[in-house]
Amino acid sequence: MFAVVLLCGILAPGSTAFLWLFPKFPYTQPMKYACHLFTLALLLTPPQREQTWTANIGQIRQASRMIPGPAPLRINVLKFAESRRAKKFSVKGAPDEPSVQARTVFQIMYADGYVMLDSGMDQQVHNFFGRGVAEPFDPEAAKQVERAVRGARAIIVTHEHGDHVAGVIHTPFGNELASKTILTRDQVQTLLTNPQMPEIKLTPEAASRYHIVDYEKYLPFAPGIVLIKAPGHTPGSQMVYVVLASGREYLFIGDIAWHMDGVRNLKGKDAPWIQEDETTLISQLSWLNGLSKSEKNLFIIASHDDEQRLDLIKPGILGSKLE
Numbered sequence: 001m002f003a004v005v006l007l008c009g010i011l012a013p014g015s016t017a018f019l020w021l022f023p024k025f026p027y028t029q030p031m032k033y034a035c036h037l038f039t040l041a042l043l044l045t046p047p048q049r050e051q052t053w054t055a056n057i058g059q060i061r062q063a064s065r066m067i068p069g070p071a072p073l074r075i076n077v078l079k080f081a082e083s084r085r086a087k088k089f090s091v092k093g094a095p096d097e098p099s100v101q102a103r104t105v106f107q108i109m110y111a112d113g114y115v116m117l118d119s120g121m122d123q124q125v126h127n128f129f130g131r132g133v134a135e136p137f138d139p140e141a142a143k144q145v146e147r148a149v150r151g152a153r154a155i156i157v158t159h160e161h162g163d164h165v166a167g168v169i170h171t172p173f174g175n176e177l178a179s180k181t182i183l184t185r186d187q188v189q190t191l192l193t194n195p196q197m198p199e200i201k202l203t204p205e206a207a208s209r210y211h212i213v214d215y216e217k218y219l220p221f222a223p224g225i226v227l228i229k230a231p232g233h234t235p236g237s238q239m240v241y242v243v244l245a246s247g248r249e250y251l252f253i254g255d256i257a258w259h260m261d262g263v264r265n266l267k268g269k270d271a272p273w274i275q276e277d278e279t280t281l282i283s284q285l286s287w288l289n290g291l292s293k294s295e296k297n298l299f300i301i302a303s304h305d306d307e308q309r310l311d312l313i314k315p316g317i318l319g320s321k322l323e
């Protein structure tokens, strides 16, 4: 009997049909009930929906107030290199026109120190991104980035790609910087096993020098700063929410979109050389798109959008120099 019931189960949702197909089989009453039960259970089981990514701005704001202390005062940005890539790669469906991808870092200023968001990269790592083509690299700006990361109280990174993390790995100051760099376990995992380029590969011994954190969804990091888990562009990607003492809010989205048109038009990238979890990215883009409409005091900032960088520097929403 067990075998028949099992067969019904395997054939479900056709298990009731099984009874009709083989009416001559010597079914007992319990066997019939079991077959009908399988069909019913199957019909009542809700379809398994794919888990989509989402976040809650109210919970993020609450987390930003969890660590007591004065909030940050202002935020600076510095571009130290560029990639020249047609816009069609950054935003699916965009025209095949030239576009500049800025390589940037951000500096979150408190009254008594600052936190660096992303760490820059040296010219060798920069050359990787040109894929054989020499692209602009500003050695003077790169020096300023190096000085800023060395002077920071803490360094956090949006994700484990070379243009964001190499400044704390592929540098003569690696040891000094590791002791104040916070990496997530997912970021470290990629850097150990599948780094974007050999220069940023970590050994287990090197990894142990960094502060490695793990969290489920939101991590209150400092007064006014919250890390938001957002895998998709890379396994270790996170967004960084910052609220200043003035109440102005920022959401740094790293490379979830390379250009803000991706958020505005709900379009992913179209770059065959990167591997992303596109389904998750679309959920992230749609959350960001909703925020961009409802939260007028919140500035969503994409690391590489050069037009947005200039637009935000003009009215002083971002400072144009590192301090």
Ligand SMILES: [Zn+2]
Pocket (backbone or CB within 6 Å): 159, 161, 233, 255
């Ligand atoms: Zn990236």
Ligand SMILES: [Zn+2]
Pocket (backbone or CB within 6 Å): 161, 163, 164, 255, 303, 304
């Ligand atoms: Zn990047």
